[in-house]
Amino acid sequence: MIPAETNTLVADGVHRSLDSEWIELQRLVGWIACAVLAPLLLIGLGVALLLGSLSFDLKLLLSVMWLAVTLLLAWLAQAWPAIEYRRFSYALDPEHIEIRRGVIWRTLTSVPKSRVQHIDVAQGPLERRYGLATLSIYTAGTEFARVDLPGLTYARAVAIRDWLLPGRARDVDDGT
Amino acid sequence: MGRHLRALLLPAAAVMFTAGSSGRDWDLWLMLLLIPYALAALARSLSFRYRFDPAELVVRKGWVFRSERHIPYARIQNIDAVQNVLHRALGVAEVRVETASGGEPEATMTVLPAAALTEMRQFVFSGREQAPVDVQASPAEDSSEVILQLRPSEVLLYGLIESRGAVIMAGGFGILWELGIFDRAFERATGSELAGGGVFRQMLRAAIGQAAVSMRAVFITLLLFLALLLVLRVLSMAWAYVRLHGFVLRRTGDDLRVDYGLLTRVSGTIPLQRIQTLTVSESPLHRLFGRVSVHVDTAGRTGTEEQPTRREPIAPVFRRADLESLIATLVPSVSLTRVDWQPAHRNAVRRARVRTGVLASIAAIFAAGVLKWWSIGVMIPLALWAWVYGRQYVTHLGWAFVGDAIVFRSGWLWRHLTAARFSKIQVITRTESPFDRRTGMARVSVDTAGAVNSEHTIDIPFLPAETATTLAATLSARAAETAFRW
Numbered sequence: 001m002i003p004a005e006t007n008t009l010v011a012d013g014v015h016r017s018l019d020s021e022w023i024e025l026q027r028l029v030g031w032i033a034c035a036v037l038a039p040l041l042l043i044g045l046g047v048a049l050l051l052g053s054l055s056f057d058l059k060l061l062l063s064v065m066w067l068a069v070t071l072l073l074a075w076l077a078q079a080w081p082a083i084e085y086r087r088f089s090y091a092l093d094p095e096h097i098e099i100r101r102g103v104i105w106r107t108l109t110s111v112p113k114s115r116v117q118h119i120d121v122a123q124g125p126l127e128r129r130y131g132l133a134t135l136s137i138y139t140a141g142t143e144f145a146r147v148d149l150p151g152l153t154y155a156r157a158v159a160i161r162d163w164l165l166p167g168r169a170r171d172v173d174d175g176t
Numbered sequence: 177m178g179r180h181l182r183a184l185l186l187p188a189a190a191v192m193f194t195a196g197s198s199g200r201d202w203d204l205w206l207m208l209l210l211i212p213y214a215l216a217a218l219a220r221s222l223s224f225r226y227r228f229d230p231a232e233l234v235v236r237k238g239w240v241f242r243s244e245r246h247i248p249y250a251r252i253q254n255i256d257a258v259q260n261v262l263h264r265a266l267g268v269a270e271v272r273v274e275t276a277s278g279g280e281p282e283a284t285m286t287v288l289p290a291a292a293l294t295e296m297r298q299f300v301f302s303g304r305e306q307a308p309v310d311v312q313a314s315p316a317e318d319s320s321e322v323i324l325q326l327r328p329s330e331v332l333l334y335g336l337i338e339s340r341g342a343v344i345m346a347g348g349f350g351i352l353w354e355l356g357i358f359d360r361a362f363e364r365a366t367g368s369e370l371a372g373g374g375v376f377r378q379m380l381r382a383a384i385g386q387a388a389v390s391m392r393a394v395f396i397t398l399l400l401f402l403a404l405l406l407v408l409r410v411l412s413m414a415w416a417y418v419r420l421h422g423f424v425l426r427r428t429g430d431d432l433r434v435d436y437g438l439l440t441r442v443s444g445t446i447p448l449q450r451i452q453t454l455t456v457s458e459s460p461l462h463r464l465f466g467r468v469s470v471h472v473d474t475a476g477r478t479g480t481e482e483q484p485t486r487r488e489p490i491a492p493v494f495r496r497a498d499l500e501s502l503i504a505t506l507v508p509s510v511s512l513t514r515v516d517w518q519p520a521h522r523n524a525v526r527r528a529r530v531r532t533g534v535l536a537s538i539a540a541i542f543a544a545g546v547l548k549w550w551s552i553g554v555m556i557p558l559a560l561w562a563w564v565y566g567r568q569y570v571t572h573l574g575w576a577f578v579g580d581a582i583v584f585r586s587g588w589l590w591r592h593l594t595a596a597r598f599s600k601i602q603v604i605t606r607t608e609s610p611f612d613r614r615t616g617m618a619r620v621s622v623d624t625a626g627a628v629n630s631e632h633t634i635d636i637p638f639l640p641a642e643t644a645t646t647l648a649a650t651l652s653a654r655a656a657e658t659a660f661r662w
Contacts, residue, residue: 095656106613108606110648112656115602140475140660141602141623 009159013093015100018151021130022088023081025151028126030077038070090149097137097164099149111147115139119161123154133157137164226285228299233273235283247282249300251275256444257293264441269293320428323505324491326420326436334493335416336409337461338469420492427505434490446490449661450474452600452624454507455632456499458591467493470502475600475625475662503595509579510595517574517585521617524573524638529566536562575636575647580658582622582651584634592632598651599658600624606648608641618644622651625662 045066049059084103091098099109120136127133127150134150135157152160225236232248254274263269271288272281273296326334421438432446452473462468470491491502503510536558543554568588575584578595585593603623612618618641622634639647 096652098652102607104610106608108648110604110606110652111602112652114656114658115660139602139623140625140662142625142627144603144605144623147603 009092009156009163011092011094011163013091013098015089015091015098017089018085019132019153019156020085021132021153022151023085025126025130025132026081026084027077030073030081034070034073034077037073041066041069085151088151092160092163097149097160099147109144109147111137111139111144113164115141116164119164121154121157121161135160224285226283228296233283233296233299245282247273247275252300253447253450254281254445255293255297255300256281256442258440258442259437260440263287269443271296320426320433322424322426323432323502324423324425324494326423326493328417328421330493331417331420331423332413333465333467334420335413337459337465337467337493338416339408339412416492420488423492425491432490432506434488436488442488446472446474448506451506452626453594453596453630453633454503454510455592455594455630456503457593457631458496460589462493466496468496468499470494470499470506471630472506473624473626473628473630507581507595507597509597510581510583511578512583512593515574515576515578515583517576518643520570520573520638521615521640523615524570524617525567527566527611527615527617527638528569529562532562532565532569533559570638573636573638575634580654582634584636586632594630594632594634596622596624596634598654599660601651601655602660604648604651604655606644612641616641620644620647620651 045062048054048062054062084101087103087106088101090100094113096110096112098111101107101109117138117140119138121133122136123133131153132150133152133154134148135152137147137149139145139147149157149160219239223237223239223242227234229246231250232246233252235245235247237243252273252275254272256272256274257269259269266287267290268287269290271283271285271293273283273285274281418438420436423436424434426433426435427448430448432448433443434446435441435443452475455471455473457469457471458467468491469489471489490506494502500511500513503512540555540558565588569586572588572591573586575582577583580599581595581597582601583593583595585591601622602625605621605623607619607621608617609619617638619635619637620639621636624633627633636644636647
């Protein structure tokens with residue numbers, strides 16, 4: 001896979017990685033989630049400990065479990081994005097866009113250009129901070145009515161969008 | 177109008193009921209908020225006007241936000257009509273007009289006089305250079321070809337094979353349970369008082385050996401249970417009769433027309449072009465009677481409204497022997513004779529057995545907890561089942577290219593076969609689960625439009641990894657070559 005620093009769009013079917021800033025973005029999201037979940041779980045733990053009809057051993061076990069879960073969430077927030085990044089790529093060829101993602105469940109999704117109905121380029125507040133955007137490809141499918149490709153720089157997302165859409169001029173829906 | 181008010185009626189009644197009993201005032205206040213909404217919905221429906229221009233249907237609605245919509249007759253794909261008992265008494269129908277673009281119907285006329293519907297069909301079909309089709313067409317009058325006509329015996333057979341109205345049955349069952357009918361029937365039949373806790377708990381205790389129940393009581397309970405199942409089947413047949421009475425499937429040019437219903441009469445059109453996938457299903461009961469059930473997915477309806485014309489299978493019960501001719505009509509490029517079925521990976525049997533075995537083990541653990549030593553009697557059949565099912569499932573798994581479509585079959589006892597033309601394929605995915613990776617397999621699935629209620633889609637498991645890659649690439653190429661038209 002070729003790292004995504006080139007500015008020009010080449011539809012050669014070669015898989016390219018997302019923008020490396022995506023790792024930082026996902027880390028931030030992960031830490032925010034951690035910062036929300038851990039206190040909630042702590043409150044739950046506190047309630048369980050204080051309502052006190054549990055043995056000391058059980059209380060100790062619950063506390064250790066909380067600690068373990070919090071550490072796991074922290075690790076996921078910090079380490080997982082980089083792991084996922086290695087397995088996240090997309091490729092453009094004259095007829096399709098292909099997206100590969102997934103670490104444990106690995107998926108290859110292929111959308112023919114002629115099946116693209118419309119496209120969104122969206123930026124959440126966190127994405128804007130890193131200059132990234134998400135490309136949402138809408139198809140006529142059911143389970144895959146929308147295919148998302150995050151971690152693109154805004155310019156690249158727009159470039160891919162413009163590249164995907166003109167292809168539809170080939171088959172016009174004239175309703176017959 | 178009726179539809180909107182009906183949608184509000186049940187929640188409103190629920191709110192009133194609960195508010196009264198628990199004395200929560202804010203529920204009533206919340207309901208007051210519904211009133212402006214109801215009024216707005218009412219106003220909108222009252223403002224609905226339509227007219228038939230020479231070349232198009234013009235629909236206007238709204239007081240404050242007005243809209244006028246022009247629908248050229250040439251663009252109209254479907255005109256679906258639903259008539260419930262009230263509609264038929266008044267000689268009107270609820271009509272939905274659809275064009276080629278997907279989504280909600282372009283115009284929904286809730287109360288349209290039947291004469292106007294006939295007129296509209298004439299305008300539309302003459303605009304598309306076809307013979308006009310009447311609302312209550314008799315086969316002799318129009319130039320359509322009858323594909324399937326279900327006699328009452330066939331409809332009842334359908335009710336027997338499938339169990340329709342399952343939700344109602346379950347509801348009825350639940351109510352009966354709550355009212356203690358079962359307990360009373362048990363007491364009446366066996367003449368003995370229940371120790372407490374109801375019929376089924378009594379039987380369970382007997383199985384564990386904690387309570388003494390006479391064999392006669394057990395026998396009678398089983399009989400009652402079987403009688404209940406029989407009653408449910410009879411009710412299913414009655415439901416099917418009401419729902420599908422007079423079922424006729426016709427082909428008129430490039431469209432299919434389907435009419436059915438005893439009380440609520442449904443009349444719908446399905447342009448052949450809109451068929452996305454075709455699925456043939458067989459349960460053991462189907463096979464017993466030599467029948468199959470054929471469903472199609474159609475595009476253009478993604479709304480969550482009730483869609484009576486789409487819920488029923490296109491051929492609810494059909495003779496297996498005539499299946500080829502039906503498929504030739506619906507999807508001409510596909511023929512199911514002499515299909516070159518591609519098998520699954522050679523280790524698929526082992527995986528299928530393991531998969532079923534895991535489920536069986538969970539069931540066995542439960543059984544062990546409840547039945548203790550007697551659970552051996554449950555575990556052995558379960559293990560045997562996992563062994564046999566694994567092999568049979570993989571034997572009946574297959575995919576193939578047929579004409580300009582991909583077909584996929586799966587299932588041993590409950591068999592399904594789905595065909596999707598390349599021109600209807602939307603998105604192709606190839607997935608590897610961790611178990612797939614370990615055994616060198618992968619799964620390929622094809623997404624199509626309108627697969628909302630599909631029981632069976634092109635979702636092929638246990639493929640050799642290389643074959644999966646090639647298949648996904650081939651499907652992508654074929655899909656890209658063909659244009660997709662709604």
